[in-house]
Amino acid sequence: MKYKDFYDRFKIDYEVVENAGFNPYYPILESGLDDPVIIDGKKFIDLASNNYLGLANDPRVKEAGRNAIQKYGMSLCATPVASGYSELYQRVREKLTIFLGLESSILYPSCYQANNGLFNVLLGKEDIAIIDRSSHSSLIEGIRGSGCKIRPFLHNDMDYLEKILKKAGKYRQAFVITESVFSTEGDIAPFHEIVDLCDNYGAVPVVDDSHGIGVIGKHGKGILDHAQIEDYNGIYTASLGKALANSGGIISGKRCIIDYLKYYSSHLVYSTSLIPAALAGVEKVLEIIQKEFDEISSKFWRFKNQITNTLTNTGYEITNSSTAITSIRSGSPLQTLMTAKTFYREGILSTPFIYPSVQFNEGRIRLIAGANLSEKTIDKVSEIFTNLAQ
Amino acid sequence: MKTKEKVITVLRENIDWDGEIKMEHHLRNDLGIDSFGILMTINSLEDEYGIEIQDADLDGLKTVSDIVLRLEEMLPVQNF
Numbered sequence: 001m002k003y004k005d006f007y008d009r010f011k012i013d014y015e016v017v018e019n020a021g022f023n024p025y026y027p028i029l030e031s032g033l034d035d036p037v038i039i040d041g042k043k044f045i046d047l048a049s050n051n052y053l054g055l056a057n058d059p060r061v062k063e064a065g066r067n068a069i070q071k072y073g074m075s076l077c078a079t080p081v082a083s084g085y086s087e088l089y090q091r092v093r094e095k096l097t098i099f100l101g102l103e104s105s106i107l108y109p110s111c112y113q114a115n116n117g118l119f120n121v122l123l124g125k126e127d128i129a130i131i132d133r134s135s136h137s138s139l140i141e142g143i144r145g146s147g148c149k150i151r152p153f154l155h156n157d158m159d160y161l162e163k164i165l166k167k168a169g170k171y172r173q174a175f176v177i178t179e180s181v182f183s184t185e186g187d188i189a190p191f192h193e194i195v196d197l198c199d200n201y202g203a204v205p206v207v208d209d210s211h212g213i214g215v216i217g218k219h220g221k222g223i224l225d226h227a228q229i230e231d232y233n234g235i236y237t238a239s240l241g242k243a244l245a246n247s248g249g250i251i252s253g254k255r256c257i258i259d260y261l262k263y264y265s266s267h268l269v270y271s272t273s274l275i276p277a278a279l280a281g282v283e284k285v286l287e288i289i290q291k292e293f294d295e296i297s298s299k300f301w302r303f304k305n306q307i308t309n310t311l312t313n314t315g316y317e318i319t320n321s322s323t324a325i326t327s328i329r330s331g332s333p334l335q336t337l338m339t340a341k342t343f344y345r346e347g348i349l350s351t352p353f354i355y356p357s358v359q360f361n362e363g364r365i366r367l368i369a370g371a372n373l374s375e376k377t378i379d380k381v382s383e384i385f386t387n388l389a390q
Numbered sequence: 391m392k393t394k395e396k397v398i399t400v401l402r403e404n405i406d407w408d409g410e411i412k413m414e415h416h417l418r419n420d421l422g423i424d425s426f427g428i429l430m431t432i433n434s435l436e437d438e439y440g441i442e443i444q445d446a447d448l449d450g451l452k453t454v455s456d457i458v459l460r461l462e463e464m465l466p467v468q469n470f
């Protein structure tokens with residue numbers, strides 16, 4: 001029977017989950033990002049979300065969201081090109097542009113959508129996308145959708161990148177694409193060098209700063225701040241759903257590109273606008289970052305260092321992370337889920353990564369301690385990890 | 391350098407694998423190579439030999455030996 005054949009093709013392989021006796025995916029939260037969060041009626045320490053600055057449940061941010069709902073309602077029920085574009089949208093767009101120090105920006109419902117929507121507008125089969133092999137799925141799917149030539153380079157390997165750039169002259173345009181902070185490892189791309197190489201070879205750099213914005217750089221402005229890049233000639237994208245504690249995705253860069261996307265990017269033009277509450281939330285978070293970044297960042301750094309030191313001292317193998325992420329090399333998919341299960345049993349919510357999120361037969365467990373957690377909570381985390389090692 | 395040796399050298403430059411590489415090794419299951427790893431290896435071989443292998447052709451490459459055979463099919467015959 002035809003229907004049966006079709007539906008029979010979609011069988012999920014649960015083997016590793018069954019062997020581990022634990023499925024860490026799609027946990028059902030019964031609270032917001034509090035300290036603790038509640039799952040299945042039990043208290044958990046949230047080391048899983050990307051709530052770096054701890055602002056997702058901040059009273060000031062929630063109030064900004066509530067006020068926006070009062071004024072605009074839940075949604076404008078239209079795409080930005082139609083009637084979904086408000087003065088609030090316009091203002092947040094401008095504030096983000098100034099925050100980043102770029103010419104112009106546009107906001108998509110998510111960064112996944114932004115990354116997917118970007119490349120199929122700007123690249124065609126005459127072009128080449130040179131991409132760090134560890135880049136996020138949204139970038140990879142984005143360039144695949146554009147039909148261009150794809151050449152991955154070894155992770156953060158500038159010699160390899162230059163070798164490809166040297167041969168890219170036959171294409172109409174070369175693009176060099178990378179994440180700023182690699183989300184499973186916590187390492188940072190040598191972005192200044194990438195931009196210099198792009199300048200030398202006439203390539204356009206594209207950086208996804210989803211895990212950098214609000215986290216790295218002297219002023220928390222992300223990769224351009226961190227790498228001290230002024231007059232950036234490339235394209236910048238980031239999620240507004242991590243440190244910025246709301247949702248949405250931004251693309252920033254030269255005004256002509258942003259204006260072009262406004263009319264030609266189908267992922268933007270044909271998708272309902274970001275909701276007012278999220279826009280107002282981002283606006284408030286920007287204000288808080290500008291006033292309080294030093295204080296907030298010293299807190300999440302302290303937490304990160306404490307967790308990393310405890311894990312190292314108790315024999316875990318940690319990646320070389322230079323940001324607020326602590327990532328454990330956790331072995332095979334089964335070992336990874338077993339470790340995450342142990343943490344879960346002790347009341348710690350973590351993010352385990354197995355293939356295809358990381359390379360085949362490798363595993364990582366990512367821990368991010370947001371600045372909303374208390375010192376006491378982090379001491380408890382240290383105690384749990386120490387006890388587990390004994 | 392023979393095609394076999396060349397493929398192994400290029401593979402080593404493109405993947406994170408210090409162990410032995412045998413012709414019968416499965417690219418993913420034995421050597422842990424993902425689709426980008428295969429693409430990078432093929433791209434480097436293209437540069438090396440000055441040929442172009444269409445991306446659509448990559449799907450059938452399962453083992454190290456598949457890469458060698460695919461290359462040998464594409465390279466001009468060198469001796470009789």
Ligand SMILES: Cc1ncc(COP(=O)(O)O)c(C=O)c1O
Pocket residue numbers: 110111112113115136138179183208210211238239240241247248249
């Ligand atoms: C590097 C990176 N880019 C893009 C995204 C997608 O962003 P969003 O959640 O806004 O769609 C994520 C994760 O969510 C990410 O980690």
